[in-house]
Amino acid sequence: MTSPAAFSHITDWVFDLDNTLYARECNLFAQIDTRITHYVMGVTQLEFAAARLLQKDYYRDFGTTLNGLMQRHAIDPDHFLNTVHAIDYSPVAPHPELVEAIRALPGRKFILTNGDTGHARSVLDRLGGGDLFDDVHDIRAMTYVPKPHEAAYDGFLSRHGIDPMRAIMFDDLEKNLLVPHNKGMATVQVVAGDDFTHDQVDAWELSRTTGNHVHHVTADLAGFLRAIN
Structure with a gap:
């Protein structure tokens, strides 16, 4: 059971976008x-x-x-x-439970994505959370150097004056959590259900790890956030 006390120091909440804020199973x-x-x-x-x-x-x-x-x-x-990104966004369903769980978090909320801001806004509009986040730090803001490269995180943390020791990162790819862990951030891997497979998804994209750079794993982001808040 995740203890809310373990997250009481967090002031900045950082979320990946794709396959994190919406379920991988929707196949967007x-x-x-x-x-x-x-x-x-x-x-x-x-x-x-x-x-x-x-x-x-x-x-x-x-x-x-x-x-x-x-x-x-x-x-x-x-x-x-x-x-x-010229796609149909209708597979992303409204998710009021997730939106309210994020809204209730104390502190600032950010998206750190290897996609672009237009794509992120389209997803957030479908979820019903267009006003949730203080900023979307996208691939252009990263000057096209993506996660998991350290420069992607350094530019983001510097731009927003974030203390990594008081921040947490949510991402579906465990490799994208290594640098945040090394910088002192708490980390959460958001995974698909145990039985999820897809012929377009390689095994490494779904891999979970026992490495110490992943502090928590959840297949239910909304439930996880409610539990810690």
Whole structure:
């Protein structure tokens, strides 16, 4: 049982967006994932299967496929972001319980996402929480250097004057919690249900760890937040 006292020092609450503020099971990111594959095909002239392998390699090795494409193919990041986020947001259902649980948290609330602000606002509007967050720190604010690179966190913490020792980070990818842990932040991995599988999701994207950089794991973010508040 998570004790509320363990979080009494937190003044800044930092959330990833995709597969964190909405359940991975709604498959919103699957739409983006497919559009990214077609984008890689257009850039590289590879067939679908080969483009998909390259896409996932870049995602794993560079933090985002975008970063890999920028490093290896010098693409225009704005064109990429506008293209891959041209999706149907209706799979994200309103979530008043989550919205109220976040609203009740004491202190400031932020989104730290490897996506862009327009995408984040579209998701928040669907959830019903467009006014919840003090700021969305997106991939452009990171100057396109994404999580899990340390620079992504350093720029965010500096911009908002956040003391890591009084902050907490929620993310679906355990590798994105290593730097926050090293800086002194509390960390929570938000995971899919135990039986979730998807042919577009590699095993490492769903992996959970016993490493000490993940302090808490939950498959129910709203319930977790209610319990600690």
